[in-house]
Amino acid sequence: MNFDLSDEQKAWKKSVHDFVGKVVKPKAREVDETYEFNWDAVRKGGPLGLLGLSIPEAYGGSNVDMISSSIAMEELGWGCGSTALAFTAHNGLGTAPIALYGSEELKSKWLPLLADGKHKLGALALTEPGAGSDIQGGVITKAEKQGNEWVINGAKMWCTNAGIAEYIITLVRTDPRGGSKSLSMILVPTDSKGLKVGPPEKKMGLHGSPTHAVTYDNVRVPLGNLVGPEGRGLQQTLSTLDAGRISIGAISVGLAQAAMEAAVDYARQRKAFGQAIAEFQAIQFKLSNMAMEIELARTMIYKAAWLKDEGRPYNKEAAIAKLYATEMAERVCYDAIQIHGGFGYSSEYHVERMYRDARLMTIGEGTSEIQRLVIARHVLASE
Numbered sequence: 085m086n087f088d089l090s091d092e093q094k095a096w097k098k099s100v101h102d103f104v105g106k107v108v109k110p111k112a113r114e115v116d117e118t119y120e121f122n123w124d125a126v127r128k129g130g131p132l133g134l135l136g137l138s139i140p141e142a143y144g145g146s147n148v149d150m151i152s153s154s155i156a157m158e159e160l161g162w163g164c165g166s167t168a169l170a171f172t173a174h175n176g177l178g179t180a181p182i183a184l185y186g187s188e189e190l191k192s193k194w195l196p197l198l199a200d201g202k203h204k205l206g207a208l209a210l211t212e213p214g215a216g217s218d219i220q221g222g223v224i225t226k227a228e229k230q231g232n233e234w235v236i237n238g239a240k241m242w243c244t245n246a247g248i249a250e251y252i253i254t255l256v257r258t259d260p261r262g263g264s265k266s267l268s269m270i271l272v273p274t275d276s277k278g279l280k281v282g283p284p285e286k287k288m289g290l291h292g293s294p295t296h297a298v299t300y301d302n303v304r305v306p307l308g309n310l311v312g313p314e315g316r317g318l319q320q321t322l323s324t325l326d327a328g329r330i331s332i333g334a335i336s337v338g339l340a341q342a343a344m345e346a347a348v349d350y351a352r353q354r355k356a357f358g359q360a361i362a363e364f365q366a367i368q369f370k371l372s373n374m375a376m377e378i379e380l381a382r383t384m385i386y387k388a389a390w391l392k393d394e395g396r397p398y399n400k401e402a403a404i405a406k407l408y409a410t411e412m413a414e415r416v417c418y419d420a421i422q423i424h425g426g427f428g429y430s431s432e433y434h435v436e437r438m439y440r441d442a443r444l445m446t447i448g449e450g451t452s453e454i455q456r457l458v459i460a461r462h463v464l465a466s467e
């Protein structure tokens with residue numbers, strides 16, 4: 085493995101960093117306070133390729149390698165957790181399953197719209213009020229064939245982007261007998277009759293990333309809206325989540341990087357006992373730990389992404405990267421608040437928002453507990 089980025093990846097990092105510095109980071113506080121989504125980032129990010137990370141060039145996407153995709157997510161996370169989450173839900177969850185498993189008809193109809201930044205986004209609804217970690221056993225939203233249509237009934241929960249999406253890829257049970265071949269993915273346009281997107285959830289953080297409950301009341305879509313073969317929904321979901329976990333880890337690295345930079349700036353200018361607090365070894369040790377942990381997490385993200393790019397198995401490495409990076413981001417944001425003292429607890433400073441935004445990362449796309457189960461499965465299999 086080459087431990088340096090290629091010239092192309094370095095240039096990409098710089099262009100995304102510049103974009104985020106201009107269009108995303110300056111609005112992070114505003115989207116947190118107003119709960120307004122940053123549409124400007126979508127309109128301007130489309131031409132840069134940020135909405136087509138998983139979309140082949142033939143359909144208008146940038147289709148970058150996974151390391152470059154992780155770089156983009158880290159930079160977005162550095163700018164704004166909310167906007168980063170919306171972009172990763174769009175790219176990794178909302179468009180990747182179409183690009184990977186969708187029919188030619190679905191790809192040519194939807195992917196160009198999703199990549200250009202002029203339209204709404206994509207979303208994926210797996211979680212239900214009664215099922216999150218256990219989707220295989222718990223999903224009860226169902227789809228039945230009637231004539232040349234699927235008829236969908238059920239309810240989903242916590243769907244990122246649902247209120248700002250062109251469609252929601254919905255995980256449904258197509259075989260009531262259950263089992264690993266009983267789930268399927270179906271593309272449901274958000275203007276379908278019988279589909280209701282609830283109001284944005286009130287959340288601890290990530291206020292600029294709308295999350296919604298969605299209900300399906302006899303929603304009818306053509307049979308051709310099936311994404312991938314019938315009965316392959318579970319396998320497609322697990323594979324989608326493997327890549328998604330690298331992205332959530334990358335966003336966490338970006339959040340931690342931003343929190344460390346804020347802590348460094350503050351420690352340099354804040355005086356106590358006649359000197360800058362950065363002169364105290366206790367503060368320096370916190371900053372050292374931050375720098376060390378961020379670097380370790382970033383390296384692990386790149387390793388998992390590189391394995392994916394090489395076409396090699398990366399299930400364990402994606403779980404390690406997500407687990408370490410997301411829990412690391414919480415530690416770093418916690419210490420960044422500590423370094424700010426009382427001001428760290430105030431919304432006048434950015435670190436409290438970063439702490440709130442980071443908190444979701446150990447839950448979404450597989451909780452820390454589920455990552456530990458995945459890792460343990462590999463460890464025990466090799467002993």
Ligand SMILES: Cc1cc2nc3c(=O)[nH]c(=O)nc-3n(C[C@H](O)[C@H](O)[C@H](O)COP(=O)(O)OP(=O)(O)OC[C@H]3O[C@@H](n4cnc5c(N)ncnc54)[C@H](O)[C@@H]3O)c2cc1C
Nearest residue numbers: 208209210211215216217242243244447448449450451453
């Ligand atoms: C802001 C936000 C955005 C989200 N976006 C999306 C989205 O776009 N699409 C989507 O489908 N979902 C989304 N989710 C849902 C998210 O993926 C789930 O919340 C997550 O997978 C956990 O599921 P759950 O909430 O049902 O918790 P549960 O599965 O009920 O888990 C509750 C607790 O039990 C633990 N647990 C469960 N099973 C085990 C086990 N076998 N061993 C040990 N511990 C276990 C969990 O780790 C957790 O601590 C989002 C959630 C949030 C909060």
